[in-house]
Amino acid sequence: DTGVSQNPRHKITKRGQNVTFRCDPISEHNRLYWYRQTLGQGPEFLTYFQNEAQLEKSRLLSDRFSAERPKGSFSTLEIQRTEQGDSAMYLCASSLTVYEQYFGPGTRLTVT
Amino acid sequence: GENVEQHPSTLSVQEGDSAVIKCTYSDSASNYFPWYKQELGKGPQLIIDIRSNVGEKKDQRIAVTLNKTAKHFSLHITETQPEDSAVYFCAASRSQAAQKLVFGQGTRLTINP
Numbered sequence: 200d201t202g203v204s205q206n207p208r209h210k211i212t213k214r215g216q217n218v219t220f221r222c223d224p225i226s227e228h229n230r231l232y233w234y235r236q237t238l239g240q241g242p243e244f245l246t247y248f249q250n251e252a253q254l255e256k257s258r259l260l261s262d263r264f265s266a267e268r269p270k271g272s273f274s275t276l277e278i279q280r281t282e283q284g285d286s287a288m289y290l291c292a293s294s295l296t297v298y299e300q301y302f303g304p305g306t307r308l309t310v311t
Numbered sequence: 312g313e314n315v316e317q318h319p320s321t322l323s324v325q326e327g328d329s330a331v332i333k334c335t336y337s338d339s340a341s342n343y344f345p346w347y348k349q350e351l352g353k354g355p356q357l358i359i360d361i362r363s364n365v366g367e368k369k370d371q372r373i374a375v376t377l378n379k380t381a382k383h384f385s386l387h388i389t390e391t392q393p394e395d396s397a398v399y400f401c402a403a404s405r406s407q408a409a410q411k412l413v414f415g416q417g418t419r420l421t422i423n424p
Binding site: 203230232234239240241242243244247255257290294297298299300301302303304305 | 317343353356357362400402406411414415416417
């Protein structure tokens with residue numbers, strides 16, 4: 200399968216713990232996006248990378264969230280001091296152009 | 312910022328009938344409008360998209376229309392099949408900017424056999 204992959208697929212953590220998610224984009228896609236989706240809603244944009252440069256961050260991305268894309272390949276999204284409100288599906292997408300974005304299966308985070 | 316409204320929130324049609332989902336957007340600078348299908352437990356799957364320089368695009372049983380003046384676009388699915396049952400999302404973006412997608416709230420489509 201040469202699509203976008205995300206790990207882990209599910210993560211259960213206790214409030215206050217740190218978590219890190221990984222996204223591997225489609226090979227040669229230089230654009231990478233993170234979105235968050237809560238139950239019954241559409242995905243909401245979090246941040247965007249072109250190669251290794253983080254070009255835009257949403258106001259949804261509080262100081263507890265940080266994303267990286269070293270060497271312009273895979274990306275990681277870290278949430279520090281998790282809160283129950285962070286429970287959601289975290290989606291990664293990649294694209295080769297300014298148009299079609301292809302999504303991965305997501306990481307479902309549950310904060311207890 | 313951009314706001315995308317999607318209707319209806321749920322839609323139930325008989326197998327073989329057509330389904331239409333409508334979206335409106337607020338940012339007149341938006342120029343790219345994709346549609347995604349999301350099945351339970353999976354990520355959104357791009358099914359069709361349209362750019363602002365065309366008014367209609369068709370791919371087999373799926374078509375999308377765009378009215379830039381009215382700032383609305385629609386998804387049409389003909390000859391619906393049970394496997395079309397899913398949640399459908401419309402989205403809008405400015406391709407010349409950061410290309411972030413702004414999504415509608417989703418439509419849960421159920422095809423009744």
